[in-house]
Amino acid sequence: MAFTQQKQGAALLLAPSSLHKAAEWCYPPLLAAGATLLFRLLRSILNGEDASLLYLPVVIVCAHLRGFRAAAACSILCLMCWDFFFLPPYYTFRLYHWHDAVTLLIFMLVALLTAWTTAQAHKNTQLALAREAELTTLAAASEALSQEVTAKDLLAQLAKQLQNLCGASHCIVFESRGSPAALSLELALGAAAPLPDCSLQLAKTALQHGTPIGFGESSTLWNNALHMLQQGSLQSEQKTGVYVPLYADKRAAGVLHVGARPDGLPFSSQHERVILTLANYAAVALARDVLAQEAAEAExxxxxxxxxxxxxxxxxxxxxxxxxxxxxxxxxxxxxxxxxxxxxxxxxxxxxxxxxxxxxxxxxxxxxxxxxxSGAWKPVCDWCDLAEIAASALDRLSEEEAERVVFHTEGELPFVQADYLQIVLVLSNLLENALKYSPPASPVYLILKAEHKEGEKEYAGVSAQVRDCGPGISPGEEKPIFEKFYRGKNQKQGPVHGTGLGLALCMAIVQAHHGRIKAENMPPEQQRGALFTLFLPREQPH
Amino acid sequence: MSTHAKQCILVVDDEPEILRALRAGLMAQGYEVETAVSGTEALQKATAHVPDMIILDMVLPDGMDGLEVCRRLREWSQMPILILSALGQERQKVAALDLGADDYLTKPFGMDELTARVRAALRRTHAGTPQTEAPLFEWENLKIDYVRRLAFRSRQELKLTPLEYDILRFLTRNADRVVTHRAILNDVWGIEYSEDIQLLRVHIGHLRQKIEENPARPRLIVTEPGVGYRFKTTR
The missing domain is CATH 1.10.287.130 (Signal transduction histidine kinase, dimerisation/phosphotransfer (DHp) domain)
Known part of the structure; x- marks a missing residue:
């Protein structure tokens, strides 16, 4: 049962290519018939010998469109039509005059010669065009490789080029991490149907043997692989495409699988060259990715x-x-x-x-x-009132500290999605910081206000400003003060104890909330002091 | 129970230094102190001595943690339970409070804080009339008439919505106790709303506008971050 189904599958696979071939052989008789009809119409003004004026262009057109063999067939058909319809005795293939026979012979020779030249020229143009496209692609690929694009982007680009250049039905990169046995599907492009089960197996075979499989009509490796898979019934027409192992620095990086052309034609040698070159690029890209990852881990x-x-x-x-x-x-x-x-x-x-x-x-x-x-304390967000959070933060301060804080909210505050405890920690750290680094008994301001989306009424989130009347932040320290164990230069004067952790903690929490925090000095025309601004978005992405 | 007799507190913790410090601190305040170092011992002593209150650490050896001790105790006793928890045990803390613990303290804490919480918890159980049955509640200029469902501030009647009144009733009935979000939501809205903390926050906000002198710095309904609210009648 399974066998017959496979046979049917094969027949279906064959169908498009045979149709294509049939269409190709329609050209010569159609062109010959068309020319004959035209000459029949113009018979009143043209002699029988002038038919070559019409038949020769037709042969050239055929050579241009369908190559030399079709053109040769076309010229024979034209010759027969000419003899049959326009040379006496009419409607027979016989000839009265010797010179007619010579005319026909010369026509035949000229037609074949012209067809040959035209077809050759056409073929060369096509080749040159294909070569040009190939070179452009390779140049683009090498340029992409030299730029800082991720392996994923580059592979996607390569896959698209392969589909364009070779007419591949789909393009897949299997990535190998470590051993060849551990292949994983990395990227699939244009694979409409689910992959055949044997794909992964074939990819592994290619990687193990270190040679591409699937090129050429009968590759022993291919047959071996299929035999190994016990799918002997699979016909060569059913090839799923080619599998190219990707090696960079002698390290197995993965396998490039290029799906067979939808028209059933095998990949030409040019295609093979393009595929192999692009596979090299893919290997380099994958290897570079692995190296980058290793570098990041080391970092x-x-x-x-x-x-x-x-x-x-x-x-x-x-x-x-x-x-x-x-x-x-x-x-x-x-x-x-x-x-x-x-x-x-x-x-x-x-x-x-x-x-x-x-x-x-x-x-x-x-x-x-x-x-x-370590990621063990992920924010658990629900809708919070930042004013309530600020009150909780103030409660964490000592009595005399809290008295120094001037707290007010500007207008209505929307609720924001946040982890209550974590934001309490951020605000109390900012307040403690401000209290610590400003003169005793000087006020510290805490201002909350709603932030709107640009030019809209909708809320973007809520911001909190903590301002003190201290010496401010030394220029150039606005960013590093959020780093772990960083102690500002101004802080080293005086008997201030800090841990160098408070602001790092704030930064870590705010980033986990997709918010922003920044430190700056008050503008010079206003009172001296440091200003910390915290922004929390209204909603957290899911 | 006679008020002259010394009140007995059972302290459960597996760290001897903490036990020693708590025993010294509480005895100095005039309490009798029993100690236990594991969940099993805690339950034994609680049955044998029937203390007036228990101070319970959440992390205990021998497989029975504070949460389990709390659950077992509540099967037969209403004695106040004060939970001691470390940083990062918010969930367990809330779970213990939902199970019926009265209050919590996060380590490290000060002795002042602890004795204040102990006093408040013991006062609740030894008040002449249990607060849950008093017809009136009065604190500073706030007065609540539970019979007529009315609330007054400085003799002025407050215009509260039924929901706000119910929240205020529940909070004042449990004055000085931490009540979890879930407990309030269950009592006021019903079990199906028990996760809707945002809803509660909105109403608490409105309630604060009406009863607090400075709603931005609430002094009566204070937030217990991550846990719930407490109606405070202590300074």
């Missing part, structure tokens, strides 16, 4: 290493000093506390407490940041 490792190093230095500086303070205070309390006056004891205890608070803030920031960076 990530290097960054992680740098992070570890800076963490170590942070641990030695920032964690040690509060710990030392706590130990000193606690030990002296234990040893001498009983002899101290109550207020001295209180002072000592207060300093222990203050340092412990500082330590726990630092540890919290570190933990939050590492959870965010």
């Amino acid at each position: 990530a490792l290097r960054e992680a290493d740098a992070f570890k190093n800076s963490l170590l230095s942070l641990v030695s500086h920032e964690l040690r000093s509060p710990l030392a303070a706590i130990r000193v205070s606690a030990e002296s309390l234990l040893l001498h506390g009983k002899k101290w006056k109550p207020e001295e004891q209180q002072n000592s205890l207060r300093s222990i407490n203050r340092e412990a608070v500082r330590l726990s803030r630092l540890v919290n920031n570190l933990l939050d940041l590492s959870r965010l960076e």
